[in-house]
Amino acid sequence: MTRIFDMVRAPPEKQMRARYHYRRMPRDEISAALDALDLTVGQFSRMIGARYNGPEDSTVQKWLDGKLDPPTHLPVLLALLALPCGVETAKAAAEAYITEDSE
Numbered sequence: 001m002t003r004i005f006d007m008v009r010a011p012p013e014k015q016m017r018a019r020y021h022y023r024r025m026p027r028d029e030i031s032a033a034l035d036a037l038d039l040t041v042g043q044f045s046r047m048i049g050a051r052y053n054g055p056e057d058s059t060v061q062k063w064l065d066g067k068l069d070p071p072t073h074l075p076v077l078l079a080l081l082a083l084p085c086g087v088e089t090a091k092a093a094a095e096a097y098i099t100e101d102s103e
Helices: 002-008 027-036 041-048 059-065 074-081 086-095
Strands: none
Touching: 027 059, 027 074, 041 059, 041 086, 074 086
16 A cells, blocks of 8 residues: 555655745734724624634634634735725625524
8 A cells, every 4th residue: 555655645856845934923913903903803703704602712812812823814814904994895795795693
């Protein structure tokens, strides 16, 4: 079986290497960005579809507490929200895809 894997495995010089290394956005920068955008953790969570079952059970809060690594695309998202009408546009776009639970 090992021979089969050796046959399909690329030689070391052809194996893919990471092209980029991403630094995670520090939690103080996340907090400052949310403050600057005038968004609460709950509002931001709803907008991006992140888990939010109150302050104790929130993906975004776990980023802020250092319990969970934030996604690498977070700085881009927050920069786009900082553009003129960015938050309002994002809220409208998110609301178009949010439905309330019927239970």
